[in-house]
Amino acid sequence: MQWSFLKDLPLSVLIATLAFTAALPVKAALLTPDNFNDTVAKGVWFIEHFSPYCHHCRDFAPTWQRLAEDVESNPNPGIHLAQVDCAAYGDLCDEHNVKGYPQMNVYQDGEYKEYYKGIRDYELLTAYIAKHAKPSTSAEPQTQVAAPVEPEEPIKLLGVTGRVIELNEQNFESIVSEGATFIKFFAPWCGHCKKLAPSWTQLAKHMQDKINIAEVNCDEHGALCKSQGVGGYPMLAFYPTGVASKAEYSQGRKLDQLKAFAEKASAPALQPIHATALADKVAENPVIYLLLLHDSNPELLKTMGKVAQVLLGSPPVYSTTAPELYEKYKVPSWAPWAILAFKDHDASWPTSQFLGPPSHDANSIQTTVTPWLLSNRLPTTAELTQDSFQGIMNALHSPLVVIAAVNKVNSARVAEKLRNIGSKWRVKLRAHDTASAGNREVVFASMDAERWKDWMKSMYSIKASDDGEVPVVIADHKNLIYYDVDENGQPLKLTSASLFTAIDSVHKNKLVYKHSENAVERIARYLNGKMMSLEHFVKTHPYYTVIIVVGSMVALFLWLKRLVADDVYDIREQGQLRKGDRLD
Numbered sequence: 317m318q319w320s321f322l323k324d325l326p327l328s329v330l331i332a333t334l335a336f337t338a339a340l341p342v343k344a345a346l347l348t349p350d351n352f353n354d355t356v357a358k359g360v361w362f363i364e365h366f367s368p369y370c371h372h373c374r375d376f377a378p379t380w381q382r383l384a385e386d387v388e389s390n391p392n393p394g395i396h397l398a399q400v401d402c403a404a405y406g407d408l409c410d411e412h413n414v415k416g417y418p419q420m421n422v423y424q425d426g427e428y429k430e431y432y433k434g435i436r437d438y439e440l441l442t443a444y445i446a447k448h449a450k451p452s453t454s455a456e457p458q459t460q461v462a463a464p465v466e467p468e469e470p471i472k473l474l475g476v477t478g479r480v481i482e483l484n485e486q487n488f489e490s491i492v493s494e495g496a497t498f499i500k501f502f503a504p505w506c507g508h509c510k511k512l513a514p515s516w517t518q519l520a521k522h523m524q525d526k527i528n529i530a531e532v533n534c535d536e537h538g539a540l541c542k543s544q545g546v547g548g549y550p551m552l553a554f555y556p557t558g559v560a561s562k563a564e565y566s567q568g569r570k571l572d573q574l575k576a577f578a579e580k581a582s583a584p585a586l587q588p589i590h591a592t593a594l595a596d597k598v599a600e601n602p603v604i605y606l607l608l609l610h611d612s613n614p615e616l617l618k619t620m621g622k623v624a625q626v627l628l629g630s631p632p633v634y635s636t637t638a639p640e641l642y643e644k645y646k647v648p649s650w651a652p653w654a655i656l657a658f659k660d661h662d663a664s665w666p667t668s669q670f671l672g673p674p675s676h677d678a679n680s681i682q683t684t685v686t687p688w689l690l691s692n693r694l695p696t697t698a699e700l701t702q703d704s705f706q707g708i709m710n711a712l713h714s715p716l717v718v719i720a721a722v723n724k725v726n727s728a729r730v731a732e733k734l735r736n737i738g739s740k741w742r743v744k745l746r747a748h749d750t751a752s753a754g755n756r757e758v759v760f761a762s763m764d765a766e767r768w769k770d771w772m773k774s775m776y777s778i779k780a781s782d783d784g785e786v787p788v789v790i791a792d793h794k795n796l797i798y799y800d801v802d803e804n805g806q807p808l809k810l811t812s813a814s815l816f817t818a819i820d821s822v823h824k825n826k827l828v829y830k831h832s833e834n835a836v837e838r839i840a841r842y843l844n845g846k847m848m849s850l851e852h853f854v855k856t857h858p859y860y861t862v863i864i865v866v867g868s869m870v871a872l873f874l875w876l877k878r879l880v881a882d883d884v885y886d887i888r889e890q891g892q893l894r895k896g897d898r899l900d
Contacts (some may be wrong), residue, residue: 366399372418382438395448416473435588478520482533483537498565500552503534519575523578567706583629586624586635599663603693604631608637627693719762721765730762734762760815788810791832
């Protein structure tokens with residue numbers, strides 16, 4: 317017998333060999349043009365069309381491996397898994413109408429049925445496979461534990477060359493309309509632009525097959541840059557879904573920071589989650605949103621996915637249909653859906669919630685949910701740095717920012733104290749429902765008084781202190797005003813009692829503010845604001861502008877004409893009078 321040699325092997329070698337064989341990963345069959353039709357002719361087949369050069373495919377590989385192992389270990393799976401390498405067999409993939417990688421098609425008895433449209437998540441794919449499987453005996457139904465967002469078509473590959481795309485007036489809209497596009501507006505003579513150039517090139521390579529990385533030379537295409545509101549160089553802007561979706565990037569410009577932003581911004585805006593994983597996600601992120609639904613509503617999920625794109629992945633938005641979370645967070649049962657905001661790594665209770673109406677009108681949801689998402693996206697406590705300043709101080713919802721000036725000696729102690737104050741503030745909001753009372757959001761932040769001493773002195777008259785006292789102000793950066801004393805004229809202190817009383821007084825307009833600008837700067841800003849308002853009116857109402865200008869010119873002409881006519885009449889009258897005075 318051909319296997320008789322096995323009896324002569326040492327027992328230890330035989331056991332090791334069997335263990336090694338059992339540990340080998342299970343691989344799905346690789347199909348070719350020669351065997352594809354014969355292979356799928358009988359039974360149900362779930363086939364992944366992929367490219368070894370595709371980042372999405374490489375990221376998905378462990379999940380596919382796990383699915384293949386599950387099917388292989390099932391004695392009666394009712395479905396088979398296989399793969400097609402589109403880099404090697406492009407014609408075969410074209411024949412099966414593959415539009416992007418990876419694309420997973422379902423075939424039954426040789427006939428194409430559909431392609432998978434959901435998120436490439438292990439649990440969702442397991443449920444999808446179970447749904448299409450045809451075992452010889454009935455299998456137990458799989459339960460879907462998270463709500464997927466189903467794109468209308470497979471993900472289209474972007475930035476396939478891995479190089480920076482040069483944009484101009486002719487190709488700008490077409491490139492941006494393809495999908496997520498990150499654009500650098502620059503000028504060749506700009507020093508910061510030159511410094512950024514190598515990182516931008518590396519970013520394009522890193523984001524190959526994921527998003528477009530592009531640039532516009534504003535010296536050559538000034539009109540295009542003006543149309544996109546470029547006010548300085550370099551300006552970085554992200555366009556998730558077209559020209560109208562532009563969001564200016566104001567974070568750090570180091571390569572790692574750019575990569576992190578691009579990865580987040582290009583990821584699915586809405587991601588399914590298990591109830592058991594919520595605490596981990598809250599622990600990982602300073603802020604997260606959770607979309608709670610009674611059941612998986614594809615139309616609502618699609619709408620919410622589009623609405624969530626305004627956040628560009630920060631904070632992340634998760635979705636679930638877990639009924640236990642409705643009960644845990646006391647969400648009213650009448651609400652068909654709700655969005656909860658969790659901040660500062662605290663999963664015990666949401667800082668705010670948005671209760672969805674029974675209507676699923678997309679326009680209504682867009683109008684109401686978008687401002688709520690933007691106004692709750694900041695953590696309660698933070699550190700003001702060069703990277704975080706714009707996102708906090710110039711946030712669209714204009715929060716009040718409590719700024720504590722710190723130094724190297726007390727920074728850790730003050731940060732801990734701010735976290736405690738922030739925690740008490742969240743409890744206060746929950747107890748008094750202040751979050752829904754129309755008051756502005758409050759962020760408690762520390763700022764390095766040594767590094768930013770000149771700016772803090774000019775804006776808030778803050779000087780670094782070594783006597784143990786921590787200078788504190790409440791800044792309203794939108795209006796360039798601040799508060800540094802309470803109603804009794806006493807300096808604000810870094811205590812919850814002092815700050816909470818002062819914040820309430822600010823909300824009630826009972827506290828006297830100070831200006832961050834001097835009188836000359838305020839006058840200049842006022843005049844500049846009026847000029848900008850005039851420019852906006854001219855652009856928005858060109859016909860009214862023409863009518864007003866022409867009308868004003870006609871009125872001026874008629875007034876001058878009448879003035880001149882009156883002068884001529886007076887001269888004539890005076891002449892006649894002088895003539896009448898003569899005796900001859």
